[in-house]
Amino acid sequence: MGSILREWVGFQQFPAATQSKLVELFGKLKEKGVSALTILVMGKGGVGKSSTINSLIGERVVNVNAFSSEVSRPVMVSRTRAGFTLNIVDTPGLVEGGYVNYQALELIKRFLLNKTIDVLLYVDRMDAYRVDDLDKQIISAISDSFGKEILRKSLLVLTHAQLCPPDDLSYDVFPARRSEAVLKTIRAGSRMRARDFKDSAIPVGLVENSGRCNKNESDEKILPNGKAWIPSLVKEIIGVATNGNKSIVVDKKLLEGSESNDRGKVFIPLILGVQWLLVKWIQRAIRDDIAKGGKAF
Numbered sequence: 019m020g021s022i023l024r025e026w027v028g029f030q031q032f033p034a035a036t037q038s039k040l041v042e043l044f045g046k047l048k049e050k051g052v053s054a055l056t057i058l059v060m061g062k063g064g065v066g067k068s069s070t071i072n073s074l075i076g077e078r079v080v081n082v083n084a085f086s087s088e089v090s091r092p093v094m095v096s097r098t099r100a101g102f103t104l105n106i107v108d109t110p111g112l113v114e115g116g117y118v119n120y121q122a123l124e125l126i127k128r129f130l131l132n133k134t135i136d137v138l139l140y141v142d143r144m145d146a147y148r149v150d151d152l153d154k155q156i157i158s159a160i161s162d163s164f165g166k167e168i169l170r171k172s173l174l175v176l177t178h179a180q181l182c183p184p185d186d187l188s189y190d191v192f193p194a195r196r197s198e199a200v201l202k203t204i205r206a207g208s209r210m211r212a213r214d215f216k217d218s219a220i221p222v223g224l225v226e227n228s229g230r231c232n233k234n235e236s237d238e239k240i241l242p243n244g245k246a247w248i249p250s251l252v253k254e255i256i257g258v259a260t261n262g263n264k265s266i267v268v269d270k271k272l273l274e275g276s277e278s279n280d281r282g283k284v285f286i287p288l289i290l291g292v293q294w295l296l297v298k299w300i301q302r303a304i305r306d307d308i309a310k311g312g313k314a315f
């Protein structure tokens with residue numbers, strides 16, 4: 019289904035320091051009996067979904083375009099290394115002409131049939147300064163489509179993280195404020211209670227896909243705070259994958275949205291029962307009325 023299992027050659031392209039950190043992280047996963055991860059990447063158009071996938075795989079596996087959408091349907095990229103398989107699903111942007119693209123979401127769901135999502139990367143830009151109702155609607159659409167539980171398997175990814183914050187904010191403060199704003203919208207969109215949302219705490223990963231990203235002495239891409247972001251992001255991904263919440267199984271039931279229909283179906287016998295009683299009651303009332311009427315004449 020659009021996925022070819024290949025040896026993860028891009029892994030060798032990472033600097034040695036990154037490679038050894040990743041080997042350690044994947045080793046810990048294997049110790050927990052996890053030998054494969056499936057990551058779904060979603061977000062608005064042009065936020066850097068495909069670029070982030072290319073950065074994570076270390077190869078140009080999906081197309082990136084500055085000015086127009088490249089991915090019109092979901093694509094799964096699979097790479098295997100030392101008995102570990104990484105599957106990443108790239109998807110088209112979820113906004114079309116200023117509205118949530120429900121059709122794209124449906125397409126993604128169909129593509130994922132019989133697959134299990136271990137982690138959702140919800141991608142947005144760090145260098146945006148506002149959130150709006152559309153952001154909220156996107157989250158509502160995702161949680162209606164895959165179930166609220168998907169938020170417990172989510173990681174917020176903010177791209178363009180090598181930015182100069184506005185004059186009045188330091189680099190330490192800016193990502194926290196931007197994350198807070200996006201997370202608030204995610205909570206509102208998911209219609210989760212504040213406490214439930216807090217319990218499922220969505221972590222945040224910062225990303226800089228640009229080839230001009232600064233590097234440390236070990237040649238690793240770093241953010242202005244000095245952190246090598248690829249190993250940090252992988253660590254966050256693994257954290258979500260192993261956070262104790264169930265992965266999302268995309269089965270026929272989820273595809274048909276039968277969960278919500280089923281909930282309604284429970285009331286059908288009750289409604290029929292009440293209707294039957296009502297008819298009986300009316301019939302009796304009419305009979306009584308006729309009987310009474312009969313006596314009057």
Ligand SMILES: Nc1nc2c(ncn2[C@@H]2O[C@H](COP(=O)(O)OP(=O)(O)OP(=O)(O)O)[C@@H](O)[C@H]2O)c(=O)[nH]1
Nearest residue numbers: 063064065066067068069083084087111178227228
């Ligand atoms: N400077 C910078 N540019 C980025 C970053 N991430 C992506 N870009 C650029 O932003 C543009 C869009 O990136 P894509 O990766 O194609 O975005 P996308 O979310 O996959 O877009 P669609 O597939 O159209 O929804 C490209 O020109 C990328 O080079 C980033 O972290 N920093």
Ligand SMILES: [Mg+2]
Nearest residue numbers: 067068088089
């Ligand atoms: Mg793309």
